[in-house]
Every structure is written in structure tokens, then in C-alpha cells.
Amino acid sequence: MALPTTIELQIVTPDKLVLKENVDEVEIPGSQGYFGVLPGHTPLLAGLAVGELWYRKGQEKTYVSIAFGFAEVLPDRVTVLARLAERADDIDIERAEAARARAEKRLSGAQQSAVDYERARTALLKSLARLNVSSRIGVGPRTGGMKRLRNQS
Numbered sequence: 001m002a003l004p005t006t007i008e009l010q011i012v013t014p015d016k017l018v019l020k021e022n023v024d025e026v027e028i029p030g031s032q033g034y035f036g037v038l039p040g041h042t043p044l045l046a047g048l049a050v051g052e053l054w055y056r057k058g059q060e061k062t063y064v065s066i067a068f069g070f071a072e073v074l075p076d077r078v079t080v081l082a083r084l085a086e087r088a089d090d091i092d093i094e095r096a097e098a099a100r101a102r103a104e105k106r107l108s109g110a111q112q113s114a115v116d117y118e119r120a121r122t123a124l125l126k127s128l129a130r131l132n133v134s135s136r137i138g139v140g141p142r143t144g145g146m147k148r149l150r151n152q153s
């Protein structure tokens with residue numbers, strides 16, 4: 001059987017279908033780290049972390065902020081069932097800036113329970129993913145900012 005040449009990418013949240021497109025490549029923020037998918041990939045099921053998913057059509061890359069859920073990878077299809085997913089156009093930058101400032105303030109507080117710390121850390125990661133994605137409209141390759149942050153934790 002011939003190998004597929006494209007991937008049907010579908011991203012859904014509990015609220016809506018965020019995206020359904022035929023693409024050439026996808027990179028996914030998996031719970032064990034970022035991983036890339038090309039047509040013909042081995043089937044797998046992966047948990048999602050907080051970060052930036054991108055997909056490429058030809059030379060053009062598009063970024064989507066993602067948080068939690070699962071990705072099912074098949075040779076010709078990737079289905080992302082995310083708790084949260086926002087395309088760049090849908091991101092409210094001021095809201096994300098405010099969330100980042102709030103999270104940074106909480107993380108710098110001296111008295112933190114482990115639960116509060118983890119909540120603030122997740123809020124910070126979500127806000128950074130949103131800010132990164134919104135800053136990528138019309139810009140070039142990724143800088144790896146989220147990867148660096150994730151690797152420090």
C-alpha cells in the first residue's frame with residue numbers, strides 16, 4: 001500500500017472544532033516532550049503537555065497553543081483532543097499578559113503550598129504558550145523559548 005503524502009490534522013476541544021486541515025508535518029507538545037509527525041508515522045497515543053503545536057503546509061508554519069489532553073497519531077491522520085487550544089487569531093494578548101504577571105507574582109511569593117505553586121506554574125506555562133503563539137503571526141522559525149522553560153522545570 002502506498003504511503004500517505006499528507007496528514008489530516010484535527011484539533012478539538014470540549015467546546016469546539018478548532019481546526020481541520022491537510023498538512024505536511026506536525027510538531028506536538030507531548031507530555032514526554034515535543035515530537036514531530038510526518039505522513040506515514042507509526043500509530044501512537046500520546047498525552048499532551050502545555051505548549052505550542054505547529055503544523056506546516058508547504059513552507060508555511062502555523063502555531064496553536066495547546067494544553068492537556070491526548071493526541072492520536074495514525075499514518076495519515078493526527079487527532080488532537082485538547083482541553084485547551086487557541087489559534088493565534090483567537091488569543092487575547094492582554095489577558096495572557098495579565099495571566100503571566102499574576103502567575104509570576106504568585107511564583108515569587110515566599111509562602112507557597114505545593115498545590116498553589118503547581119497551579120501558578122501551569123498558569124505561567126499557559127500564558128507563555130499563548131504569548132509565544134500570538135507573537136508568531138507572520139514570523140519565522142520557532143525560537144524554542146517554551147522548550148527551554150519546560151526543560152528547566
Ligand code: ATP
Nearest residue numbers: 084085086090091092093094095096099123126130
Ligand atoms: P485567565 O486566568 O486569563 O482567566 P484561565 O487560566 O482561567 O485564564 P483557562 O482555563 O486557561 O483560563 O481557559 C479558559 C477558557 O478561556 C478557554 O476556552 C481558553 O481557550 C480561553 N482563554 C484563556 N486565556 C485566553 C487568552 N489569553 N486568549 C484567548 N482565550 C483564552
